[in-house]
Amino acid sequence: MIEETVTARLERAHLLDHPTTPLLWVVLDEAVLRRKTGGPVVMAEALWHMAELIRKHRVIVQVLPFSAGGHAAMISALKLMAFTDAPSLAYIEGPEMGLLEDGPAIVARHALAYDLVGASALSPQDSLALIESVAEDYAHEDQP
Template identity: 80%
Template sequence: MPGPKPLDPSSSPRAMLGAELRHKREEAGLTQEELGSPLFVSGSFIGQLEAGTRRMQMEYAVKIDEILATDGYFVRNCEAAKKSKYPDHFAEAAEAEAIATAIREYAPQLIPGLLQTKAYAWAVCRAYQPTAPEEVIEETVTARLERARVLDHPTTPLLWVVLDEAVLRRRTGGAEVMAEALWHVTELIRKHRVIVQVLPFSAGGHASLNGALKLMSFADAPTLAHLEVLNASKLEDDPATVARHELTYDLLGASALSPQDSLALIESVAEDYAHEDQP
């Protein structure tokens, strides 16, 4: 059986922390299960920490320093890693997204962050925070656009999105902003950088009526499911729970339009918005 994939500690603070955790655990002669037992977590969870797909929480850092006799190393670095440009409820998911090899997402209300234009992102952030200072909105928008740079790589991650038709019809920021945002999505589709399907209103009830869903796959760690509601989110790694969410996504894709028909619909709606701006 092949050993774990070598980590690149320079890729992110979490990768650095994970590489050191693996080194210190192996130096102590412990398996992932043996280290996880006194932490009341599974061996696979320790593997996720080592792979950098999960953020180390302070309660685990304290115990790990004690078990591995690392003189407060993990506590110090865990504290430093807590500083994030993303909201607290979303930071761990954003960091996992950055190292995922594949992302599958169902968006029921808005164009996903990885596909947003600056004007669209600004309209969304301003709607979320109607009284926030301009500099706060600017910082949030900048962080969101930086997330989208993962798509600068020609093939990784694979991004497959199912957009509810409501995403196309919800006039976020006005007709001009919507036209630009949808053209941006179609450009990425035509460049074969993303796969997009539209779940039409005619599909009726579907498997994810409760809200948004994101599945993130990794080269050397189990798939994570990310569920998000207003100012709160949750990462799921329980295999049975993740499998259920994967089935949900498969059902959404089966109910959605084909990629070709989806592209045609998105372009048609973009044209409608563009024509609204013409005298």
């Protein structure tokens, strides 16, 4: 099961290189960068890859720094999806379930929460600088 999940995730990652990929704009909590998963080499490689995607303009990333404190989207992961030919959707993901919302008022509330979090986050340029700095820290962590 884990192997299938990893394979599927790697296949989805290639979608970011396709010229017709929709815009992906992400606000990441700084904890995502700092919580070591898989060791320093894995973290450095993952962050360098993220930086490369940002530099290729395939994604926009903003980092919500620890200094921002609590925020409107702390409870769960949120995905907002806007379409040219269909109503917008909000997908709220929890530990054991996900909820897809299509009601305009509910989607608007989630969009406002996202906007408030984004307003507290670093700019895309400052976020890229932080991502590269943290990657560099991980890359040198095992060196004497």
